[in-house]
Amino acid sequence: MTSLLKGVGFITGAASGIGKATAISFARHGAKALAIGNVNAMAIEEAASEIKKLFPDVEILPLELDVTKEQSIDDAVAKTTSRLGRIDYAVNNAGIGGSQALSADHKLADWQKVMDINLNGVWMSSRAQIRQMLKQEPLQPDSYRSPRGAIVNIASMYGIVGTPTKVPAIAYVTSKHAVVGMTKADAIAYAKQGIRMNAICPGYVATPLLKASTASDVMQKEIAKTPVGRIAEMEEIGDAISFLVSPLSSYMNGASLVAVGGYTVQ
Known part of the structure; x- marks a missing residue:
């Protein structure tokens, strides 16, 4: 175990996938305590x-x-600070893919479900974390590399580009673009108060759900478009998130870290 991280982590959507991989990465890199939701x-x-x-x-x-419930989020933050004292690293990972219908065929209820989780849920979680971080002093008050807290919002490469024709996901793409914009706005608003906020935009990641579809023609074509020739392992994204909350990224604020194996640069 290293000591890159010394504080308390708070991660939503942490039962599996990127969220769980992030919790493991935080622990591996020295976090002393983790609240996982x-x-x-x-x-x-x-x-x-x-x-x-x-x-x-x-x-x-x-x-x-x-x-999707304001009170559930506020209660989770309150329980975390009551038990663990503070929140130093927050990761808002909970999200869904949602319907792949084109706009003309999209149902409002399906659209709203994606927005409730991917956008409203991220914003309400971030809001609760900001409120807590404003109450606490940095772990190392004498270091310019130690903020009151660091927040990472999970976006997607589809938060900076659109989906391919055969992978329509209008609500998902919209929600992830919004997460990127929200992160930029709050990063500016709270920078002088000692809170760092960044987003991460992963490409295709070998989550249990995606692994099941990698043999499909569509996914094989998507993998072929990726210069490194593979999808990301979950631990690679978890480690990138550890970097974003760590002192190694202390001058990054309002950024969107793109981890796509070169997919979006062609």
Whole structure:
């Protein structure tokens, strides 16, 4: 275990995928405690148990957390600070892909569900984290590289480009573009108060859900477009997020870190 991170992490959507990989990365890089949330109470308990076995010295607080409900978010932040004292690194990862219908065929209810989780949920979570961070002093008050807190919002490469013709996802693309814009606005607003905010825009990642579809013709064509010739492993994105909350990225604020294996630069 290294000591790159010394504080307390708070991660939404942490029962699996990028969220869980981020929790493991935080623990591996020295975080002393982690609050991990998910809407599925049993799944987050299982994830907490697994992480605790890997890192027995790290305190793990599992939280049943529904990011579409304001009170659930506020309660989760309150429980975290009551038990762990503070939140130094917050990652707003909870999200869904949603319908792949084109706009002309898209149902309003499907659109609203994506926005409720991917945009409103990220914003409400970030808001609660900002409110807490404004109350706390930096871990190292004498260091310009130690903020009151660092927040990373999970966007997507489809937060900076549109989807291919055969992968329509209008609501998802809209929500992720909005997350990038929201992160920029809040990063400017809270920079002088000692809160750093950045977004990360991953490409295709080998989550359990995506792995099941990599053999499809559509995904094979998408992988072929990626210069490195593969999709990302979850731990690669988790480590990129660890970098974004760490002192190594202390001069990054309002940025969107693109981790796509070269997909968007062609």
